Amino acid sequence: MAIYSKDEALMCKVFPSNLGPVAMRWFNGLRANFIDSFKKLTRAFGARFITCNRVPRPLRSLLSMSIREGETLKAYSNRYWEMFNEIEGEYNDVAISTFKAGLPAEHDLRKSLTGKPVTSVHQLMDWIDKYRRVEENQLQRMRKSKRII
The missing domain is CATH 1.10.1200 (Non-ribosomal Peptide Synthetase Peptidyl Carrier Protein; Chain A)
Known part of the structure; x- marks a missing residue:
């Protein structure tokens, strides 16, 4: 992704190449023209998959x-x-x-x-x-x- 960081449209197109099946279904289900920037795409992704974040366990x-x-x-x-x-x-x-x-x-x-x-x-x-x-x-x-x- 770092290679494409100057081209937002290309970053949005390359983004799904790293997704698993569940995240890919989510991505394919996005409404047309719902995402207009890579930043909005990453925010939407983070909001949807926040449960996948690992919280460190206590000692x-x-x-x-x-x-x-x-x-x-x-x-x-x-x-x-x-x-x-x-x-x-x-x-x-x-x-x-x-x-x-x-x-x-x-x-x-x-x-x-x-x-x-x-x-x-x-x-x-x-x-x-x-x-x-x-x-x-x-x-x-x-x-x-x-x-x-």
Whole structure:
């Protein structure tokens, strides 16, 4: 769009090329001559799709995160990092402690993190990956043994 910034008519024509199916239906449903400038087009778009704006989550959202009954470490960590990424600011130290707190006391990863604390989010992610692979291997062995029986 920056390339066409001097030509409003062209910007209005190029605008729909970046829209998904829902926004494209909205765009195609606009009345003829309803939009007379790119600024008006972006305002109308913003007014219609304001609900798509993401509001940053508060830091306390991480405190309520915990692994669910029967949930795999992979599913929990995916859910956790998705939530973590919705929080504004740098809270790496909080990420380490809240991820660990979300695991049950008897979980092997929690025991390891308690015994040898990690000092960075990168290190935490490495530990999670290690334990996730172990968990996935155990699940594969269980599935194989069920097929044999």
